[in-house]
Amino acid sequence: MKLIIRWVATSLALFAAAYFVPGIHAENQEAWQVFAVMAIILGLVNTVIRPILKVLSCPLIILTLGLFVVIINAVSFMAASSIAVNWFHVGFYVDDFWAALLGSLIVSAVSIFVNLLIKDDKA
Numbered sequence: 001m002k003l004i005i006r007w008v009a010t011s012l013a014l015f016a017a018a019y020f021v022p023g024i025h026a027e028n029q030e031a032w033q034v035f036a037v038m039a040i041i042l043g044l045v046n047t048v049i050r051p052i053l054k055v056l057s058c059p060l061i062i063l064t065l066g067l068f069v070v071i072i073n074a075v076s077f078m079a080a081s082s083i084a085v086n087w088f089h090v091g092f093y094v095d096d097f098w099a100a101l102l103g104s105l106i107v108s109a110v111s112i113f114v115n116l117l118i119k120d121d122k123a
Contacts, residue, residue: 002118006111010039013110014092020106023099027091038084038092042107045080073104 014035018024026034053072054061060068078100084090094100 005118006114007036007039007043009110009114010042010107011035013107014038014042014103016110017103017106018092021099021102023095024103025093025095027093034090034092037088037090038080041084041088041090042077042080045076045083049079050076070101070105073108074101077101077104077107 011032012035018026018035028034050072053075054069057068057072061072074097078094078097081092081094081100084092094103
């Protein structure tokens with residue numbers, strides 16, 4: 001159930017990013033399928049590619065006291081958009097790095113909020 005809630009929250013966060021950030025747009029803004037599939041792709045990128053980027057850039061993360069993770073989030077966001085468009089033909093486009101940065105901040109903020117609301121059952 002938690003996975004579905006996070007998936008829906010990420011889909012809504014992607015919709016918000018496409019709505020508020022000028023450099024992010026979906027081929028069909030009303031098609032919820034675009035945002036749902038993009039949420040799955042973003043989750044997979046965050047699971048597979050993002051940890052590799054963190055390990056490779058560990059010295060930069062330490063040097064910038066963790067702020068380089070924001071750059072990694074933007075690169076992951078751009079990678080997910082590129083994978084969605086080129087491999088799965090999902091019309092979710094990110095025009096440039098700055099749009100990816102703002103979009104990743106929106107998605108991260110929503111994810112933090114949802115994770116605070118969802119309690120872990122670890123006791």
